[in-house]
Amino acid sequence: MCTRVQADRVSFALEITNRDTEPAAVKARLKYTAKTSDFRTCPGAESEDFQILTVPAGQTLTTDTAWCSVARTATPTAYSGVGWVVAPDADYGTRVLSPGAHVYPGEIHWTPDVL
Numbered sequence: 001m002c003t004r005v006q007a008d009r010v011s012f013a014l015e016i017t018n019r020d021t022e023p024a025a026v027k028a029r030l031k032y033t034a035k036t037s038d039f040r041t042c043p044g045a046e047s048e049d050f051q052i053l054t055v056p057a058g059q060t061l062t063t064d065t066a067w068c069s070v071a072r073t074a075t076p077t078a079y080s081g082v083g084w085v086v087a088p089d090a091d092y093g094t095r096v097l098s099p100g101a102h103v104y105p106g107e108i109h110w111t112p113d114v115l
Contacts, residue, residue, distance in 0.1 A: 001083045001098040004065060005108050010034075010072050011065035012042070012081030012098060018055035028053050029084045030068045035077050042068030052088065076104045 004011045012032050018024040027050035031039040041048050044067045055061045068081065080100045086093035100111040 001081050001096045002062075003079060003081050003098040003101050005072070005079070005101050005103055008072055009069050010079045010101065010103065011069040012083075013065050013068070014063045014083040014085060015060060016053065016055050016062075016085050017060040018057060021057050023057050024055045025088050026053055026055060027051065027084075027086050027088055027090065028063065030063065031082050032068055032070065033078075033080045033082070034070065034073070039082055043070060044068060050084070050086070072103060074105070076102070078102045 002013045002015060004013070012030060014028055014030055016026060016028065029048075029050045030042055030045065032042060033039060045051075053061060053063075070079075078100055081098040082095050084093050084095050102109040102111065
């Protein structure tokens with residue numbers, strides 16, 4: 001789970017690695033938080049449901065940041081992404097949070113600290 005802060009946008013992405021010798025189908029869902037602990041549907045998501053993705057054998061797939069990108073606010077805001085990657089026949093699974101980005105005008109503080 002990754003967060004990217006740019007001058008005008010904050011984007012989130014999932015990085016999924018397939019260590020198998022065959023392609024793997026997975027269901028993935030990505031949401032984000034901004035200022036609150038409530039998970040919000042990403043503006044670029046087709047729906048709130050899981051999306052089916054195929055990860056090529058022995059490769060890593062990173063979701064397009066267009067799937068989950070929001071305008072950066074002018075006021076101090078804490079952002080975090082949350083993602084789920086589950087088997088195609090599962091309806092739930094463990095979530096993974098990105099590092100928190102506490103975005104202020106002119107600076108960003110990461111939690112936990114990111115070097």
